Amino acid sequence: MMSSIRILRPRRFSLSWPAAALLLLAGSAAAQVYAPRDPNAARGMQNQVPAASRSDRDPARDSGQVPGLEPGAYPERPEECDGPLGHLLPECQLPGDTLDLPPLERRGSETGLPAGEREGEAAGELQRRYPPELEFLPMPEPEAPSEFQRFAASSVGALLPIYGASLFERVPTTFAPLDRVPVTADYVIGPGDEILLRIWGQVNMDLNLIVDRAGAVYIPQAGSITVAGVEFRQLPGFLRSQLERVFRNFDLSVNMGQLRSIQVFVVGHARRPGTYTVSSLSTMVSALFAAGGPSAQGSMRRIQLKRGAEVVAGMDLYDLLLRGDKSGDARLLPGDVVYIPPVGPQVAAAGSVKNPAVYELKGEETVADLVGMTGGLSALADRERATLERIAAGARRVVEFRLDEEGMRLPVRDGDVFQARTIQPRFEETVTLRGNVANAGRFRWHPGMRLKDIIPDRESLVTRDYWKKRNLLGFTPPEEAIAAEPVEEARRRLSETRIGPTAPDINWSYAVIERQNPQDLMTKLLPFHLGRLVLENDAGQNLELRPGDVVTVFSQADIRVPQMQQTRTVRLEGEFNAPGIYDVEPGETLGRLIEKAGGLTPQAYLFGAEFLRESVRKDQLKRMERYIQDLEQEADKAARNRLANADNPSQAQMLEAEIKSQKEMVERLRSVQPTGRIVLSLDPDSNDFSQIAHMTLEDGDRFVVPALPSTINVMGAVYSPNALVFAKKRPVREYIAQAGGFTRNADEDRAYVLRADGSVLPRQSTSGFDKKSLNPGDAVIIPEHLFKTTFLTNLRNWSEVISQFGLGAAAINVLR
Incomplete structure (x- = not known):
């Protein structure tokens, strides 16, 4: 795959010897790209690219020609571009200086270029832009x-x-990077090493010398010099002494280029025993990483390095793992054997x-x-x-x-x-306080410690949740502080303002101490009256505490208390002279609360009032869920029987469609929620609330008295379902006739009236149904006849469903 690599056009420049040495070191550490010093050599470089890879190139680029210039002409370059980092400056970039080169090999001798032209700024540029x-x-x-x-x-x-096995899991290879690190001073030169030698002064040379198998390098005019066995620290002085026999007045720098590879053996109880070719800088640890480390049966502490018949070094990996000591890590030589003995x-x-x-x-x-x-x-x-x-x-x-x-x-x-x-x-000498308290936790016990030491006052019983929720009452979200766009602002619904406790009220009549008997380890409960302890400072309730006691304070949400002890609020809405949310005193009834609200207005329609209670709603919901489960079971049983008796595939297909319709009806019924309404059975022609004045109240009750309506609703299977004007003593049949009469699908026998007070008047059980007079706010419901199935007809009457579960008129449209 061809890669586009940006290199610089060839140019002549001179470098100081320190800069040249730095560039030489950087170039030898990365994959090398060579820029010839002679402009004409650019064409020679292009000749190294396979012909197939140049078939679709621009001819001017293949010729080394910069677009817009005459052949052989190059633009003038500023002096600062001649520095070692000049090619990074914007003003030093030439147009069209991107060449498409094939993947480059590391060894310069394999590119076909002269050895003296393998170094340059292009190598450093490649290393910076494409790090390995x-x-x-x-x-x-x-x-x-x-x-x-x-x-x-x-x-x-x-x-x-x-221990230590995880060191060899998912380890990075250490051999490629070893070629790009400086060699140590004690590195011994050997066959295959590349020596980078630069000489300047009376004589100028830039040589890349490869140590041959005889251990020697060839230097022009100086001849063959044996360097094998010389340490790197001694190499500059050794070469200088050899060259002084031929040259005078010169200086030199020596560095290492490509290092030789060596072959070692990792045997014994290794994860991957075998032969490995590694860098000459590699050590025992490098070979262990390559082999995956010792196996589960291999020793971590007795690893040996054998050279010939001798054991030249031993290594304990625990020194490296526990103390970071790598002193036992010996350098490898060709033919070395790293032996991992069995585990000790x-x-x-x-x-x-x-x-x-x-x-x-x-x-x-x-x-x-x-x-x-x-x-x-x-x-x-x-x-x-x-x-x-x-x-x-x-x-x-x-x-x-x-x-x-x-x-x-x-x-x-x-x-x-x-x-x-x-x-x-276990906690020693402590007492634990938990439950509906401000600071639950553990307290240090001391002799004579009592309940008042951990529950000193009322403030210690106000929970953190109470303050958190109370503090949010005055918070305005940022998105509501500023008006939104007009369309979005019109769609936004105003939040309902509620009044009520932000946290459950305290159970003042009961709290308890849990104490473990040290003799039989049985836990005993010691109850006390929290209200007398905190509010009345009753010394008889200030019990002594012992180590390990657990004091629990309950709220009214934890243990249900009598109604007289509960905090109760009731909402009065609609046609009251002072509608609002009222706190109910112990023993207070609905009649007294209505009087507290100023009584009813002249427009009040007490017969249509809705009295909603949360406890009733929960009970209705449970009964409705049980009813729906029975309905589903009977429907499934009936469906299986009918499908089993189907005479042909077309009839079975029709039955499946009916069953699907039945399931949809059940799901619609499941989506309807009971309201918790209590039918008051009041006189429709009177606003006298003495009949309900004795009713006791519960927390969360809601009493809504509407204004006197002037319409009657006719819904269901009539030609014009609508709201009709109420007329006194007009019978049911006239309202149905005014709504257009029954449709062909109307189930006349199951018609019913949903009274404004929530009661249901079914036709089947009411004599003279058609002649019955209606009251303002009543609704006449005409169900549709179920032609295709007797599923809902045989199981339940819809009038019974509406009556039993307190469903309002709004639920009728959902169930249709």
Whole structure:
């Protein structure tokens, strides 16, 4: 795949020797792009590109020609462009200086260019713009747990990792980057290394020298010089002494280019044993990373470096992992063997230690040494009790000890499982306060401590939730502080203003102390009267506390209290002289509350009043859910029977359509919510509320008295469903006739009247239904006849549904 890489057009410039050395070092560290010094060499560079890759190029570009200039002509460049970083300046950029090059190889000798022209600013530019991506070694296949890991898991209840194994998971390859780091002073030159030699003064040379297999390099006029075995720190002085035999009055700089590769072996218990070709700067750790590290059966602490028949170095990876000590990491030479022996004695450390794992022992080690390898005990470790599970005489035994100085000297052996126990979560000398209080938590116990010490006043019982919600009452959201666009502002619905407690009220009559008997560990409850304790300062309720006591304060939402103790608010809406939200005193009835609101207005229609109660609504909702479940079960049973008796596919298809329609009706019924309305059964011609004056009130009751309506609603299967003007003593049949009469689908036998007070008057159970007179606000409902199925007809009458669940006239349209 062709890549477009921006390089600079060739030009002549001179560099100081420090700048030249820096550019030479940068160029040898990255994939190299070479810019020839001679302008005519640009054509030579293009000749290195395969013909197939140049077939669609501009001929002027292939010829090295800059567009807009005569052949061989180049524009004048400012002096600052001749510096080592001049090509980065905008004024130094040439038009059309982008060449399409194939992927570049690292070694300059493989590009076909002369060795003396392989360095330049283009190499540094490429390295800056296209840094080498971080590559990762392939992840080793996950190993099965070792036998000792499974053994330890049976004791501690979890599979412990082998310490240090995670170091070799998903590691970046270290060999490519090693070619781009400075070599150390003790690096030994060998065959295959590239030496970058620059000489200036009486003689000028810029050489890239490759050490041949004989260990020598060839320098013009100086001949062959053997450099193999020379350390890098000695190389400049050694070359100077050799060149002084031929040249005088010169200076030189020496650096390393491409380093040689060496072949090493990683054998033994490695994850991926085999032969590896690595950089000559590589060490034992580099080879271990390449091989995936020791396997579960390999040693982390006895790794050997063998050279010939001798062991020249040994490495303990724990020194690197625990202390960051890499002094045992020896450099590799060609043919070296990194040998990983079998794992040595192993112990498992679990519980309250900082790094639970399976550890390898080396020599005689103690519990203190093992705890040190884990990083130490955690803050939750119980220093009074620890255990060692030990294999002795073919059986497992448990050794218990304290983690004191003597216990830490206890020796650990192969196969031991060490567990540091966790302290008990018990709080000593404390008392706990919880529930409906301002500051729940734990308090330090002291002799003579009593309830008033932790519940001193009323403020200590005001919860944080109360203040949070109370503080939000005066908050205006930012989006509502400023008017929105006119269309959006018109659509915005005003929020309803509510009055009521922002948090549940306190249960003043009951609070409790939970106390555990130390003899039989049974928990006993010691109740006390919170109101007498806090409000009346009753000393008899100020009970003494003991360590471990738990004091719980309840709210009225936790335990339901008598109505007389509840905080009750009732909404009076509609035709009252002073409608609003009123606080209900103990023993106060609906009649007294109406009087408190100034009574009813002359326009009030008490017969059509709605008395809504939350407890009734919840009860209606439960009964309605039960009714819908029964309805679905009977419908499914009937559907299965009818489908089983279908005579042909067309009839079955029709039945499936009916069943689908039935399910849709059930879903519509499920979407209707009961209102919690209580039918008051008042006189339609009177506004005397003495019949309901005795009613007791509950928190959240809502009493809505509408104005006297002047219409009758006719809904359902009539030709003109509409609201009609009320006329006194006009019967039902005349209203139906005024609405256009029944449609062909009307189920006349199941017609009913929904009274303004919420009661239902069904035709089937009412004699003289057609002659009945209506009251203002009544609604006449004509259901549609169900031709295709007897599903709803046989199961329930809709008038019963409306009556039982307190559904209003608005629900009729949903159920149609």
